Amino acid sequence: MMVVCEDLEGRKQMHELSLMENVVQILRTNAAENGIKKITRIQLVVGKMTMAVPDALQFAFEVFKEEKLFKDAVLEIKEEPVRGECKECRQTFEIKDFEFLCPFCSGPQVKLVGGRELYIEFYEGD
Amino acid sequence: MVKVRLATPVLQKNEEVARENRTFFQKQEVFALNLMSSPGSGKTSTLERTIEHLAGSLNLGVIEGDIYTTRDAERIESHGVPVVQINTAGACHLDARMIKPALEDFDFGKLDLLIIENVGNLVCPAEFDLGEDARAVVLSVTEGNDKPMKYPLIFRQAQVVLINKTDLLPYTDCDLDLLEKDLKSINPDLNLFRISARENKGFTPWIAWLREQVKIKKYARESP
Numbered sequence: 001m002m003v004v005c006e007d008l009e010g011r012k013q014m015h016e017l018s019l020m021e022n023v024v025q026i027l028r029t030n031a032a033e034n035g036i037k038k039i040t041r042i043q044l045v046v047g048k049m050t051m052a053v054p055d056a057l058q059f060a061f062e063v064f065k066e067e068k069l070f071k072d073a074v075l076e077i078k079e080e081p082v083r084g085e086c087k088e089c090r091q092t093f094e095i096k097d098f099e100f101l102c103p104f105c106s107g108p109q110v111k112l113v114g115g116r117e118l119y120i121e122f123y124e125g126d
Numbered sequence: 127m128v129k130v131r132l133a134t135p136v137l138q139k140n141e142e143v144a145r146e147n148r149t150f151f152q153k154q155e156v157f158a159l160n161l162m163s164s165p166g167s168g169k170t171s172t173l174e175r176t177i178e179h180l181a182g183s184l185n186l187g188v189i190e191g192d193i194y195t196t197r198d199a200e201r202i203e204s205h206g207v208p209v210v211q212i213n214t215a216g217a218c219h220l221d222a223r224m225i226k227p228a229l230e231d232f233d234f235g236k237l238d239l240l241i242i243e244n245v246g247n248l249v250c251p252a253e254f255d256l257g258e259d260a261r262a263v264v265l266s267v268t269e270g271n272d273k274p275m276k277y278p279l280i281f282r283q284a285q286v287v288l289i290n291k292t293d294l295l296p297y298t299d300c301d302l303d304l305l306e307k308d309l310k311s312i313n314p315d316l317n318l319f320r321i322s323a324r325e326n327k328g329f330t331p332w333i334a335w336l337r338e339q340v341k342i343k344k345y346a347r348e349s350p
Contacts (some may be wrong), residue, residue, distance in 0.1 A: 015218060015250045022136045034130060044136075051249050051279050098278040100312055108314040112282065118253075120132045 016056035017063065019118070024064045027123060031069060039073040039125040047080040049115030054079065078121065083114030140254055143222035147229070147257025154234040157343040158242065159336075160256050162280060163264035164273070165246030168290040170198045171323035172264050173243055177205045178326075179333045184340060186239040187232045191220040193245060202243075208232055219250035222257055238340050248273065252280035260339060262286035267300040274308045281309055286317045288332060293322040 023044065031039060046052050054077045061075045082095040086102035087109035093102070100110040135141070151158045163169040173188070180186060187208045190199040199211040210228045212220060225242065232240070242258060244251040261284040265273060268291055274281050281287065287309055295302065306318055317335055321328035 015253070018217060018219070018250065019136055019253070022139065026132070026134050026136065026138075030130060030132065030134075034128065036128060036130070040127070049279055049282070050253060051277070098275060098312060100282075100314070108311070118137060119135045122129055122131045122133075124127055124129045126127055 014056065014060070016052055017060040019050075019052055020057060020060040020064065023061075023120060024067075024070065026120060028069065030123075031125060036125040037069070038071070039069055039123055041074050041076065041124040043076045043078060043121040043123070045078045045080060045117045045119050045121050047082070047115040047117035049082045049112065050118050052118065073123075073125075080114055080117045082112070084110040085113045086110055137253065137255075140222050143226055144255035144257040147222055147225055148259075149257075150229060151240070151257065151259065151343075154237070155344050155346075156234055156237050156240050157260075157336075157340045158240045158256075158258045159339075160242050160244055160251070160258035160261045161264065162244045162248070162251045162261060162284070163246060163266075164248045164269060167246070167264045167266040167269065168323045169243060169246065169264045170201055172288055172290055172321065173241060174201060174205060175321075175323050175326055175329055176241070176333065176336070177202070177207055179329050180239070180336070181205075184238045184337065185236055186241060187237045189220075189225065189228050189240065189242040191224075191243060191245045193217070198243065214245060218245055218247045219254050220244050220256060221254045225256050238344070239336070248277040248280050252277070252283050259343065260285040262288060264288045264290050265305075266291040267295055267298050267302065267305075271300055271305050271308070274305070274312055278312045281312045281316065284313065284316065286319065286332070286335065289318065289320045290323055292320050292328065293325045 057077060058075060064070050083092060084095045084100060085092045086107045088107040089105040091104045092113060101108060102110060161169060188202050190202060190209055190211045191214060192198055193214055193216060196211050199209045203209045210231045212224050212228055242256060263280055263284045265287055309316055319332040
């Protein structure tokens with residue numbers, strides 16, 4: 001048995017473009033609910049562990065600027081560092097170069113507590 | 127000017143559907159594995175060998191994610207297992223929303239294990255939860271030692287890394303011990319298996335791991 005499903009909504013995408021698609025979809029819905037016709041500013045929080053590149057996110061956002069709602073919108077990206085918590089000594093610290101090792105006790109069991117953020121903090125509009 | 131505070135996760139919709147998929151797998155007592163890798167790592171060959179090793183003992187179904195073609199699905203179908211192909215028409219990963227309707231095409235009463243072969247890519251698939259029970263990454267020795275440090279998220283999110291093409295080791299600069307050390311530094315809980323899908327070598331521990339997971343999933347509800 002073989003079934004072929006075509007995902008017709010899919011199109012040529014890069015990582016950041018598909019993430020931006022999710023962002024604009026959320027904004028479209030929310031703006032409509034709040035009677036906002038024009039968005040002027042968007043603040044997006046992006047953790048460094050998401051592998052989303054801010055420049056590429058900005059580039060991807062340009063695609064949506066043809067839409068009236070986003071025509072004058074400025075996209076601000078707030079990057080969050082990768083942070084870990086040692087499961088042994090309970091210290092929290094910034095993880096540099098993706099080295100998941102506790103700098104205090106050298107313990108290898110590090111819980112990721114920051115860096116996976118990917119959310120819209122707020123937006124402004126009229 | 128209106129300011130609207132959202133604090134809305136960008137992938138919230140995907141996560142909602144992923145939760146529904148996970149509940150479904152739970153109810154069906156089927157272990158779902160998300161198989162990921164970069165293109166050309168030998169993901170489909172690894173899956174083919176895995177199917178051969180499990181033939182006659184476990185019933186499995188396969189979801190094949192591919193950008194345009196049905197080539198991989200045809201290869202898998204020739205092994206006599208039910209296959210559902212999802213063409214993403216360009217999208218670089220599968221998401222939970224694509225998996226959900228595909229689940230209707232299987233007879234879950236007859237399945238123990240569902241393997242979802244994701245689109246070949248080390249970046250995007252890592253971000254999208256499909257509702258799977260575990261994630262395995264196929265990483266070939268010809269890709270170079272630097273892959274884990276360049277794409278840490280996928281390895282951080284996985285439970286298993288299958289290091290493939292070990293038969294080609296003499297022809298590469300790959301340092302297997304260093305590669306495994308880097309993988310463990312990103313994720314100390316990773317189960318690492320050295321395999322050669324071409325020569326059908328090293329599959330026994332991986333197959334044992336898979337069988338164990340299927341067993342745990344099946345009997346999870348019965349245990350207190």
